[in-house]
Amino acid sequence: MNRTFCICGDPISDQPRKSDMFTAFETPTFADAPAFRLPYGRTTKARADFYGGAKLAKAEHPDRTLWVAHLEAIRDKRDEKAFADIFQHFAPRVKGFLMKSGASAELAEECTQDVMATLWRKAHLFDPTRASVSTWIFTIARNRKIDLLRKQRRPEPEDLTWGPEAAPDQTDVLTLQQDTKRLGEALAALPEKQRSLIERAYFGDLTHSEIAGETGLPLGTIKSRIRLALDRLRHTMK
Template identity: 75%
Template sequence: STKEQEDLRLVECVLLIRDAQDKAAFAEVFRRFAPRVKAYLIKSGSDASMAEECAQDVMATLWHKAHLFDPTRASVSTWVFTIARNRRIDMIRKQRRPEPDELTWGPEPEPNAADVMELQQESNRLVQALSELPDKQRDLIQKAYFGDLTHSEIADETGLPLGTIKSRIRLALEKLRHAMK
């Protein structure tokens, strides 16, 4: 599908930023995500000028951390989301964010193309499945991700269709472990 092609192109762009400091590739990723990051920050309680500053910062971080992106474990959207979320905790909530240890010294330099493709496809299926959820449940998930729900307000059984994407990520983790041996 075109969405899939778009997603794979975004992966390619991040790898171009990593390998060639490619500004045109950066501009592509920027056009797609910078306005979304800004909107996300505003929805999460930031004012417009702070959201602008943070969004610039998030996109600059993407540039500097391009070598840490692992397309067998996350889509570009997911990766950008985690950078934006961490910036929000830092700037708006003014807290530290304890992060799990990384498994290794970073992603493999040449990720397997089939693995990348499958992870992107699974991410896409998840997007599709989320869009088919009842409005009420969708609203609740949105609220949770924009920081409006506490953990005790989130039900233990979220009812989210996470099965396949979870097993893809699990597989990618196992491969990394294996590569380390």
């Protein structure tokens, strides 16, 4: 079954290669790997500047779907180059998240390597109709955080994806990736104080009784998309 993902072509390869973030980061095995750096910044403007206005409209949401394609390459071809690209983008963020959550630099480093290795091992469990790659990596990092920092078990809901699995509906995949990207942009656009409260909830600076759940973000769209994907899944399982 060909699950290769190429809805948006390859809009990034003609960008100047930059890897300033990882100049200290030698990866001799992948010296010939395309060393692109995606414009995930703090602001939507940074992303728009990177792509250029017209280009952004033409190559809609290349970043999210590219990560999905990378994860599928890991799953189907055990592609180490795709893994290295995902690692270079996400590992520093996972480590930052764990340190913000109270881990020492040393523990966060070890834990980050473990999280990224888990991504490799569990690539076959990734469902792009229910999560973008950033979402999925967050859940792996969160679970490691509970293990290591809180020394707790985390009860997980019963899994739906058992038995023969249907190929994901590509429209479901694309729309969820787009919605998640928009959520990121809406989060970036929130007033600082409001965003900081949400961040504190996820870094574990608020107790459960201090979390209000009201975010002022457009979460309803994503929820209805996932709801549809779940309905489809239940339908195919019948």
